[in-house]
Amino acid sequence: RPFVFTIGEMLVEIMRPEVDVPLRRTGAFVGPYPSGAPAIFIDAIAKLGIGAGIVGCVGDDDFGLCVRERLSSDGVDVSQVRVCKDKTTAVAFVNYFASGDREFLFHVADAAAGQIRADQLKREWLHAETVLHLNGSSIAINEAVRQICYEAARLVKECGGTITLDPNVRPELFTRGEMERLYGPLLSYCDYVIPSRGEAEWMTSSETLDDAAAQLFELGVKAVVCKRGADGCVLYTPDFRLESSAFDVQVVDPTGAGDCFSAGLVYGLLRKWEWPTILTFANAMGALATCKQGPMEGTLSLSEVVEFIKKHGVELA
Ligand code: ATP
16 A cells, blocks of 8 residues: 655744744734655645654654644654653744745754654654655754664665656745755656656756756656745656646645645645656645645645536546
């Protein structure tokens, strides 16, 4: 049976209920909302009805419980989430501006997320039908977590499984040279790369997405799917290029759209759909994620996603 797992940060988000209240100002906050790119992704996978697990670490506190309980109740196997006594669960504070911009304040650097250990990789999770989805944010946590991600990718490939990567490039944290060093060991294991605008170019020091995709294909990547927000997405394979337009939605909160998009893509790959269908489904997952306040609140069941696609008059072949 297909099984999808991920490794990385589980955190809570605390947000301003009103727009345009900078974080430095005294004012109301709402939350906690379960969050963390890997956590959002895996929650979306579980809600689609696929076997799902996460390797993570939270503090022995209510914020840790908040994320663990949500994932668990949505069907994610949280047996490999360690509870660390001497660190706290990571927190992100966010303010939305009326312009659509977001302002984040992360308390992640010394949080429990950095305490993931190699012995948390469960052998039963590693088989030919396994998909390991990795996030740039996970390889950015610290050296130890990075090495666990590389090792997990190696083990999954050794079993004949599949690796997907959302680069989630963090230029504010690392120089270009450092990033090349971080992504380098991973790229040769990757089957599918799912960058946001500009990330593929950035990772490969390329001027254009065409050139970036060509470089990734040389490393063995099978396809590059670039997320383009309200413009949908564009697929590059060694043989063809395909654009797919976004669904028309009223955006409430864009956080998590990329992670839900990736979950839709992985779902379509597991169902062995044709590319146009996969891209439509992934676009629908991304669009739906933007319609709810809170990073993980926009994950939906398979029937809800299919219903949404039908309602928009799009054929899911
Ligand atoms: P984040 O890091 O905030 O999760 P991202 O940069 O990884 O975002 P986006 O390109 O913003 O990812 O969004 C991912 C996908 O979600 C898009 O490719 C698209 O399918 C869908 N999406 C995002 N924003 C919109 C929007 N405004 N309208 C319709 N669909 C959207």
